[in-house]
Amino acid sequence: APELMAPGAVLLRGFAGAVDAALLEAVAQVIAAAPLRHLVTPGGYTMTVAMSNCGALGWTSSRSGYRYTSTDPLSGQPWPPMPGCFADLALRAAAEAGFNDFRPDACLINRYEPGARLSLHQDRDESDLSAPIVSVSLGLPAVFLFGGTRRTDRPTRYQLVHGDVAVWGGPSRLAYHGVAPLAEGEHPRLGRQRINLTFRCAA
Ligand code: MD3
Ligand code: FE
Structure with missing residues (x-):
């Protein structure tokens, strides 16, 4: 059953569990074409999370700022297309939470190691808020921090596991x-990593 974390925030535990193999195969295809990389923030820090994208637009960061681009800055090529199993899962999850006709044009892939x-x-x-x-969690569990609309609001902690x-x-x-x-661990499918997919309407 959908779990309400806050107004508009719905947790569907295990919702991706039945399609995890298809998702992981699609992730492997995307990152073969657009490799995971550690982006640099405008402040000059190298992110500990490694990232890639698929879909019409992809999120990137550099010394000059954060932005969505239609091509991968590493290759100059368009980001890989959004796999059908990604778009389908995102559409079904959004509908379950009461958001109909969700058609994301961007999927950011985050890879966490311990x-x-x-x-x-x-x-x-x-642009469309x-x-x-x-978001889809795969692999090792993570502690997700969910705050308020002000940076100083004390965050609530949620454990997110494979399939959530x-x-x-x-x-x-x-x-x-x-x-x-991310804590040390070994996931039966993914080893020492967590993969998070976030689907967005960026354009
Ligand atoms: C709540 N990713 O990619 S997913 C991100 O687990 C990001 O990799 C985290 O935050 C991750 O930007 C968290 C959950 C999530 C994603 C977007 C949100 C929670 C959110 C946007 C608004 C509020
Ligand atoms: Fe985020």
């Missing part, structure tokens, strides 16, 4: 959030 973390931030580089973000899907829309769309440093 120790990798994502500090508290808002996702506000998308009325659309939710759908969350939908972040409405009043939660601009909530601060992050991921605590």
Whole structure:
């Protein structure tokens, strides 16, 4: 049953479990064409999370800022197309949370190894903030930090495990959030890593 974390924020535990093999095969295809890489922030820090994208637009960061691009800066080629199993899962999860006709044009792939973390931030580089973000967790478990709309709001901690899907829309769309440093572990399918997919309407 969908679990309400906050207004507009819905957790669907295990929702991706039945299609995990197809998702992981598609991830492997995407990152063969657009390799995972550690981006540099505008402040000059190298992110501990490695990232890639698929879909019409992809999120990137460099010394000059954060932005969505239609091509991979590493290759100059368009980002790999969004796999059908990605688009289908995102559409079904959003509908389950009450957001109909979710058609994301961007999927950011985040790869965490033990120790990798994502500090508290808002996702506000998308032009359509009325659309939710759908996230899918695969591999090692993570502690997800879910704050409020002010950076100083004390975050609530949620454990996210392999197959969990969350939908972040409405009043939660601009909530601060992050991921605590990934603990050591070995996942039967993915080994020492966690993969997170986030589906966005960026254009
Ligand atoms: C709540 N990724 O890629 S997914 C990100 O686990 C990001 O890799 C995390 O934050 C990860 O930007 C968290 C959950 C998530 C994603 C987007 C949100 C939660 C959100 C946007 C608004 C509110
Ligand atoms: Fe985020």
